[in-house]
Amino acid sequence: MAQESKIGLEIHGYIDTNEKLFCSCKAIHGAKLTKPNINICPICTGQPGAKPMAPNSAALDKSIQTALILRCSINQNLAWQRKHYSWPDLPKGYQNTLSGPHSTPTGKNGKFLGIKIKECHLEEDPAAWNPKTGEVDYNRSGIPLIEIVTEPEFKNSGQVEKWLRELVITLGYVKALDSTAGIKADVNVSVKKSNYTKIEIKNVNSIKNIKDVIDVEIERQNKINEIPKEQETRMYDSLKRTTKKMRSKEDAQDYRFISDPDLPEIKIAIQKIATLKKTIPETPSEKLNKLIKKHKIPKQSAEILTKNIDVVELFEKVIKKVNPKLAIRWVTEELFSVLNYNRKTLEEISIEPSHFTELLELIENRKITEPKAREILRGWKEKSESPKANAKEHSQIGNKKEIEKAVDEIIKNNSAAVEDYKSGKHETINFLIGKVMQATNKRANYNLAKKILVEKLK
Numbered sequence: 001m002a003q004e005s006k007i008g009l010e011i012h013g014y015i016d017t018n019e020k021l022f023c024s025c026k027a028i029h030g031a032k033l034t035k036p037n038i039n040i041c042p043i044c045t046g047q048p049g050a051k052p053m054a055p056n057s058a059a060l061d062k063s064i065q066t067a068l069i070l071r072c073s074i075n076q077n078l079a080w081q082r083k084h085y086s087w088p089d090l091p092k093g094y095q096n097t098l099s100g101p102h103s104t105p106t107g108k109n110g111k112f113l114g115i116k117i118k119e120c121h122l123e124e125d126p127a128a129w130n131p132k133t134g135e136v137d138y139n140r141s142g143i144p145l146i147e148i149v150t151e152p153e154f155k156n157s158g159q160v161e162k163w164l165r166e167l168v169i170t171l172g173y174v175k176a177l178d179s180t181a182g183i184k185a186d187v188n189v190s191v192k193k194s195n196y197t198k199i200e201i202k203n204v205n206s207i208k209n210i211k212d213v214i215d216v217e218i219e220r221q222n223k224i225n226e227i228p229k230e231q232e233t234r235m236y237d238s239l240k241r242t243t244k245k246m247r248s249k250e251d252a253q254d255y256r257f258i259s260d261p262d263l264p265e266i267k268i269a270i271q272k273i274a275t276l277k278k279t280i281p282e283t284p285s286e287k288l289n290k291l292i293k294k295h296k297i298p299k300q301s302a303e304i305l306t307k308n309i310d311v312v313e314l315f316e317k318v319i320k321k322v323n324p325k326l327a328i329r330w331v332t333e334e335l336f337s338v339l340n341y342n343r344k345t346l347e348e349i350s351i352e353p354s355h356f357t358e359l360l361e362l363i364e365n366r367k368i369t370e371p372k373a374r375e376i377l378r379g380w381k382e383k384s385e386s387p388k389a390n391a392k393e394h395s396q397i398g399n400k401k402e403i404e405k406a407v408d409e410i411i412k413n414n415s416a417a418v419e420d421y422k423s424g425k426h427e428t429i430n431f432l433i434g435k436v437m438q439a440t441n442k443r444a445n446y447n448l449a450k451k452i453l454v455e456k457l458k
Helices: 057-069 157-174 207-223 270-278 284-293 299-305 309-318 324-342 353-364 370-378 400-413 415-422 428-439 446-457
Strands: 005-014 081-084 094-097 107-112 115-124 144-150 183-191 199-205 232-237 242-248
Touching: 005 157, 005 207, 057 107, 057 115, 057 144, 057 157, 057 270, 094 115, 107 157, 157 207, 157 284, 183 207, 199 207, 207 232, 207 242, 284 299, 299 309, 299 324, 309 324, 309 353, 324 353, 324 370, 353 370, 400 415, 400 428, 400 446, 415 428, 415 446, 428 446
Parallel strands: 199 232
Antiparallel strands: 005 144, 005 183, 081 094, 107 115, 115 144, 183 199, 232 242
């Protein structure tokens, strides 16, 4: 019988901005960087006498948007705190944050998919310290982070995994987080056997590892004989699938929070909050319900479409003029195929909904063939163009005599394949029809061409 557990998360994600939080250095990190310590200045390396610039306004706006989509109430007066700790990754000896006992977080008292959000707030990332070499890379120091703190309302790892995946998709709708950076979390786990003594596992990256560490820690806590006398902070070894004690859990006073004299209080006008609220789109679950109930889209297709805001918004615009069944296939199969082949997202390719609509209308009205439409779509590597402009050049060939001429030529030049077909290898027809389409620049009516080819091969 499964033991009762309480699980809470402190989720950290990189806010997608061009510059760091308190300086004009580029906010680039992870695999995008080629060298250590190239995007640094006296501010983000904590040089004596260096003073922070005014907080990055884009980062502040995106932190508010994040709080709004999580249905938090927004605080209008935000005070910066210095969170002190002694660690090589912290050049100033403290971290600037909108959390702490004397601060007000960006947002509070929210709720997402049934789980209460205690708060979410903006803060700066520390540097990256390599404990094996002792080297510190300050490229990451000062990059804006959003921290989302949940109440301990999760019961098991499966619930956490599903919730986190939906959270990532939902935050993608407001384009607040760097989608290439992933998320990391401090995971708080407690079980009934230990009187719910909170154990924190620090800096767990990836949803998979978060799920795994919850299972590992619940199992460990249920096996120990003694009830923990104090809260602990532990680390996770994903290779050994074990957690290891780092230290006793700190309380707020251990961080010596104080107000930062170099950073004035941020005052957010009600009009500003109202303006940002208008930019919040429908959530994925709202989009999903609308596609299924209003547009009668099959649930499986609707779930695929709603995983990305750019994709579902393109689809919604296209089906205003195009049969949804055709649009589903061309978005979820053909468009995704092109994006995957070019290793790009829809956001990186400027595809006008009107151009995509035109393309599908040409197919619907049998003005062009589907193979020709695929060729046009694959040509949109950077941006789309109106397919109607060259519709005549790409127009479908439906003239029987013209297709017969192409078929006769293919039969004449592919005698081996013809003999294979006549000997019973009927799958050879696919090779021959492909040759016909190639000879007509993918313009021949596919069904008519196949019919003519089969008749002539008899």
